[in-house]
Amino acid sequence: MTQEEIDKMYMQRCLQLAANGLGRVRPNPLVGCVIVKDDKIVSEGYHQEYGHNHAERNAILNSQFPIHNSTLYVNLEPCSHYGHTPPCADLIIEKGIKRVVCCNDDPNPLVGGNGFRKLEEAGIEVTRHVLEAEGRELNRRFFTYMEQRRPYVILKWAESADGLMAPSSLTKQTEPNRNRIHSDNTVRAYWLSTQAQNRLNHRWRTEEAAILVGSETYLSDHPSLTARHYLGPQPQPVVLDRRQRLTDVPDYWLHLHTHTVEEALHELYERKLQSVIVEGGRTVLDAFIASGLYDEVRILRSPQYLGSGLKAPAIPPTDRLIIIEP
Numbered sequence: 001m002t003q004e005e006i007d008k009m010y011m012q013r014c015l016q017l018a019a020n021g022l023g024r025v026r027p028n029p030l031v032g033c034v035i036v037k038d039d040k041i042v043s044e045g046y047h048q049e050y051g052h053n054h055a056e057r058n059a060i061l062n063s064q065f066p067i068h069n070s071t072l073y074v075n076l077e078p079c080s081h082y083g084h085t086p087p088c089a090d091l092i093i094e095k096g097i098k099r100v101v102c103c104n105d106d107p108n109p110l111v112g113g114n115g116f117r118k119l120e121e122a123g124i125e126v127t128r129h130v131l132e133a134e135g136r137e138l139n140r141r142f143f144t145y146m147e148q149r150r151p152y153v154i155l156k157w158a159e160s161a162d163g164l165m166a167p168s169s170l171t172k173q174t175e176p177n178r179n180r181i182h183s184d185n186t187v188r189a190y191w192l193s194t195q196a197q198n199r200l201n202h203r204w205r206t207e208e209a210a211i212l213v214g215s216e217t218y219l220s221d222h223p224s225l226t227a228r229h230y231l232g233p234q235p236q237p238v239v240l241d242r243r244q245r246l247t248d249v250p251d252y253w254l255h256l257h258t259h260t261v262e263e264a265l266h267e268l269y270e271r272k273l274q275s276v277i278v279e280g281g282r283t284v285l286d287a288f289i290a291s292g293l294y295d296e297v298r299i300l301r302s303p304q305y306l307g308s309g310l311k312a313p314a315i316p317p318t319d320r321l322i323i324i325e326p
Helices: 003-021 055-062 088-094 114-121 132-138 140-148 195-207 215-221 261-270 282-291
Strands: 032-037 040-046 071-076 099-104 125-127 152-159 164-167 178-180 189-191 210-214 236-240 254-256 275-280 296-301 309-311 321-324
Touching (some): 003 040, 003 099, 055 071, 055 088, 099 132, 114 125, 152 282, 195 275, 195 296, 210 282, 261 282, 275 282
Parallel strands (some): 071 099, 099 125, 210 236, 236 254, 296 321
Antiparallel strands (some): 032 040, 032 071, 178 189
């Protein structure tokens, strides 16, 4: 194998490790680290929880072997400043690591090339931009938050097999995902999405910082917006109430009175919420689509046919469309 191929192989392992921190390190980026000496991996680590050790420190401290003159692979530029933990660049220098291979430059102005500069001034060889596109994809939430100064936005809804969000008789009484109707015309609650889709939806909730609905959805259903069917961190519930008509919003919710999508996203950014799932209702989803301020669309497609009712939103062509069918 060439050195380039070797570097890509170990960097791929960094990205695999980094993904283990999804949902637990926000608003920090996902970072993994691999230390290689004499063509063997001697230690690995990843950033496991916000406020705790970074990936490089975990890998260095986890090593059971000497790492002097080793190569350290990491998917984001090592930090050079004091935060919750000391600078990783200083520890790398202290341990006598001879080469650092990195995937992405850190857009955080507190780092912004200073980590690489410190390493090179200490005589460490630095190789950058290995699997750069793959690294940006993994940390798309972090890069969107840092570079565009807004959260990464995921639009999500459930729809019937014929593209409807709610039956016509109930479009004004229910949130899009939950409908109350039965074949004998009695009223009961049920989900358009299947049980498996619902579990997946709750897993998605653990991976994002916030989840947002509009005031109409809040009034009609009082959703909890929690991840009840998947173990993991809970998202911050947010309700968008531009008409200020809600009076019973719990204190732990974020109650926004902003009038535009841009204002709402700025408020989430200021509160360091790195990503948000927009779950509805239809008016809120349409507003986000019209603004163009979204990054991903996820649709849970039900096997049920409703025949008539509220149509699901229409979206322009996008590369980031995920449709989960039963």
